[in-house]
Amino acid sequence: MSQKRSFMRQNLRKAVNLMEHRPLAIKAMRVIDRGIRRVFPEDAGKRCMYGAYALAALLRDAQYPAIIVGGDFLVFTPSRDGQSAGLQGFGGSTTVGTASHYWVESEKRLVDPSPMMLPPTTSTQIVKPPAIYWPLDTPFPRYLRYVAKMRVSPDAVFSRVPEQCSKAEAIVEEFRQQMQETRTSMITKLSVLD
Numbered sequence: 001m002s003q004k005r006s007f008m009r010q011n012l013r014k015a016v017n018l019m020e021h022r023p024l025a026i027k028a029m030r031v032i033d034r035g036i037r038r039v040f041p042e043d044a045g046k047r048c049m050y051g052a053y054a055l056a057a058l059l060r061d062a063q064y065p066a067i068i069v070g071g072d073f074l075v076f077t078p079s080r081d082g083q084s085a086g087l088q089g090f091g092g093s094t095t096v097g098t099a100s101h102y103w104v105e106s107e108k109r110l111v112d113p114s115p116m117m118l119p120p121t122t123s124t125q126i127v128k129p130p131a132i133y134w135p136l137d138t139p140f141p142r143y144l145r146y147v148a149k150m151r152v153s154p155d156a157v158f159s160r161v162p163e164q165c166s167k168a169e170a171i172v173e174e175f176r177q178q179m180q181e182t183r184t185s186m187i188t189k190l191s192v193l194d
Helices: 002-039 048-061 162-181 184-189
Strands: 067-078 085-090 101-106 109-112 131-135 144-152
Touching (some): 002 048, 002 109, 048 067, 048 101, 048 109
Antiparallel strands (some): 067 085, 067 101, 109 131
């Protein structure tokens, strides 16, 4: 009987932990989406490593394990006028030690704010994809693909370029402050696929 109770308590703790993780991750993704667009207005969609780095730091601040994963990302999305649709994303990095896209895995979830920042690759304006908060044990929908090619050690340096490291640290500190200042009700304004 005590084994059963212990098992039930453990499962309850996991459920409560996940219930707290989701709103925190969604709030962090919203802060990151706004912040990356502000810091990099010309090419926010190409700055996913900064977003993943900040997201992992914010989740770790709350005592959640978080690892940055690099690889390929693809989503099938329609145009805003509904006349066409196509694949958008990042893939095929040929530089050793880098990936074309970065996201975070935490609490058995793939957490990625970057799809919301996808730039149009043609003159067609695409429907903005949602942020992703997907259970890792569930297959992705047919219109969404992530292919992990590397995992970044939690103690890895952001970059070998000192200016990029300084920029990443400044961004994380700014987002930490915004997390403290941002009302929780703000999280309802974010479109999330989960």
